[in-house]
Amino acid sequence: MAPADAADQPTASDDHAAIKKLVSTFSPGLQADAIEAVPLGQLYEVRVGADVFYVTQDAKFMLQGDLVDIDKRANITDKKRSVGRLDILGKVNERDMIIFPAEKPLHTVTVFTDIDCGYCRKLHAEMTQYNNKGITIRYVAFPRAGEGSESYFKAVSAWCSKDRQAALTAAKAGKPISKEIADCKDPVSAELELARTFGLSGTPSLILEDGTLVPGYVPADQLFEMLEKAKREATVSGS
Numbered sequence: 001m002a003p004a005d006a007a008d009q010p011t012a013s014d015d016h017a018a019i020k021k022l023v024s025t026f027s028p029g030l031q032a033d034a035i036e037a038v039p040l041g042q043l044y045e046v047r048v049g050a051d052v053f054y055v056t057q058d059a060k061f062m063l064q065g066d067l068v069d070i071d072k073r074a075n076i077t078d079k080k081r082s083v084g085r086l087d088i089l090g091k092v093n094e095r096d097m098i099i100f101p102a103e104k105p106l107h108t109v110t111v112f113t114d115i116d117c118g119y120c121r122k123l124h125a126e127m128t129q130y131n132n133k134g135i136t137i138r139y140v141a142f143p144r145a146g147e148g149s150e151s152y153f154k155a156v157s158a159w160c161s162k163d164r165q166a167a168l169t170a171a172k173a174g175k176p177i178s179k180e181i182a183d184c185k186d187p188v189s190a191e192l193e194l195a196r197t198f199g200l201s202g203t204p205s206l207i208l209e210d211g212t213l214v215p216g217y218v219p220a221d222q223l224f225e226m227l228e229k230a231k232r233e234a235t236v237s238g239s
Helices: 012-026 076-089 118-125 127-132 150-159 164-172 188-197 220-238
Strands: 043-048 051-056 098-100 107-113 135-141 205-207 213-215
Touching (some): 043 076, 051 076, 076 213, 098 127, 098 164, 107 118, 118 164, 127 135, 127 220, 135 150, 135 188, 135 220, 150 164, 150 188
Antiparallel strands (some): 043 051, 098 135, 107 205
16 A cells, blocks of 8 residues: 555644634634643553542653543543542441431432531431432531531531431431440541542532532432433443
């Protein structure tokens, strides 16, 4: 086969034109001010826990940020973060969670919660709605004020109660609770560290079944639709 004519080979000018066209699709009137090649070469993806970054083959450059598949409009990096979250959550014993199971479970959502957080209390007050939609809620403690705070000791008391569901419900209603198990080895410190590992800063923070992180309160109906959509997409990608 004869070598391609030089005139047929893509040039830097062609590359720039394609990039400018792409940038213009992000927002009407948006233009690239400068386009420059960077000496990155081949990139390797590195995952540490739930954190993902990229390193060049010669280990001279590191890139932090999201890698996006433009054609598929998919955030590749975030999908890998989700994998990391699931790996880590899979090592957490459910006995260290406070679980409110649905009678007919269809989905399970892990919620990082702070007893004194207003929207955490709103979510908990609507637990029947989540359970009626087939959503089991698994609580992980995340007292945002940190160890030694009032919220932290409330969480310890709830997790060290004989009836943890009742204690957590009372605490979220603003009622005082006491630590009932004197020698309780509570998981609150470990779960607080887990929240930091995930880079969480607010509550509630929801982890869906596919590892997706959803910050903030989500009503039961909306959460159910999100879970069903993720399930459908997983079925399509796996077929």
